[in-house]
Amino acid sequence: MKLVHKDLEKGGSGTVVLVPDEPEDIWHAYNLIMEGDSVKASTVRKVTNETATGSTTSSKVRTILTVSVENIFFDTQACMLRLKGRNMEENQYVKMGAYHTIDLELNRKFTLRKRNWDTIHLDRIELACDASKHAEVAAVVMQEGLAHVCLVTSSMTIVRAKIDAPIPRKRRGDCSQHEKGLTKFYDQIIQALLRHVNFDVVKAILIASPGFVRQQFFDYMYAQAVKTDNKLLFENKGKFLLVHSSSGYKHALKEVLQDPAVLARLVDTKATEEVRTLEAFYKMMKNEQARAFYGPKHVFAACEAEAIEVLLISDKLFRAVTVAERKKVCGFSR
The missing domain is CATH 2.30.30.870 (Pelota, domain A)
Structure with a gap:
């Protein structure tokens, strides 16, 4: 926008x-x-x-x-x-x-x-x-010749770059054209990462692919970082996480984000915060009903008693027609 x-x-x-x-x-x-x-x-x-x-x-x-x-x-x-x-x-x-x-x-x-x-x-x-100011997770979903560079926010996934490059097949006794195609493809992905990812904000950068493509790309990226003395990539090397995906298409990111290893890595990001909080609420509802409140009347009462630990507000309330209702919700959320 x-x-x-x-x-x-x-x-x-x-x-x-x-x-x-x-x-x-x-x-x-x-x-x-x-x-x-x-x-x-x-x-x-x-x-x-x-x-x-x-x-x-x-x-x-x-x-x-x-x-x-x-x-x-x-x-x-x-x-x-x-x-x-x-x-x-x-x-x-x-x-x-x-x-x-x-x-x-x-x-x-x-x-x-x-x-x-x-x-x-x-x-x-x-x-x-400027979604990059708020996206704590970036991802590259790739396969040979196709890659999607995405930013994952708390509410949606935004494709910032799609790289679609023809990779010549290997020929018997001559792999030079194949290697040149891969090198050009990898360089485009690196440039897209540097252009669209705010390394000061993101907490994790996922590199996902089928087979060994992700590892080959990661090794090439840091080999290039050594040649160009790219300090930004070296300072953020620990943020990269290599995971498996079924393809290089955007929809494969859904399965990547459901991987237990990825969920454990993203535990402190806003992209998973709401899901974890809602699960904790349902668990409290089941085991300690006296501590779980919902509905305007009871929630406002808990607010007046300063007894709220975590507050969840539906976006629907912010779409209330009356200005007074919206002001009440906005003031309450603060």
Whole structure:
């Protein structure tokens, strides 16, 4: 996500202009946009024209509309966000107050205006615009000729680079072309790691592959680090963890993160913190019911008694329609 412009007023209202540049950004937009907000974006409108003879023709035109959002639909499979609302500004194709549906599109900017910006929303924008500041786990899922460099945050996995390079086959008595192809492939992965991974933030970097590819890449990377005197790689060598995966495709990362050795290594990262906390809550519910509280009434009572050790709040509460409800939850979460 790219932040093009931000203009927030003292009273809490204001606008931000954002450009989603990858599918995960649409998910962030879904968590930012709420009923009652206004969104200005490029959209397609079907226009019907009537000729002098009474016949009609229809065509689709692209125009820019500002709608007051009344309905939000998020397709989790297609990662698509559809906003429905009434037009708020004069437009030659759409009357004031007429309903229209806007589909947020990748690489097309939209302007979001809120009457009251919460700290949760501002934190969400910061996370969306620079995930590297918050991703404590990085991963390279690879096989010969294919690699995905990913950042794993507490809520999602972001593919920062996909390297797809042809690797010539070995020929009898001549492996030079195969070796050159591998070297070029490995160099591209190293550059992607150095470009996209914030080594000051990440606690672990997973190198996953079938067979011996991961070990070969790791050995080559540090052989190159010796030649170029790359201190950054040497200082962070202990963060690398080599694990098995079934392939070099992104979906293989799911099985990697479920590996017991990986879970033990990532025990202190935010990517697994919520899962572990929820499991601890269920265990407490089963064995010590008097210590486990849920529901607004009991949780607020525990808060007043300063008896909360760990607090879990559903994202759904931050999407409450009323500003007062959101303020109460935001203040409570602090």
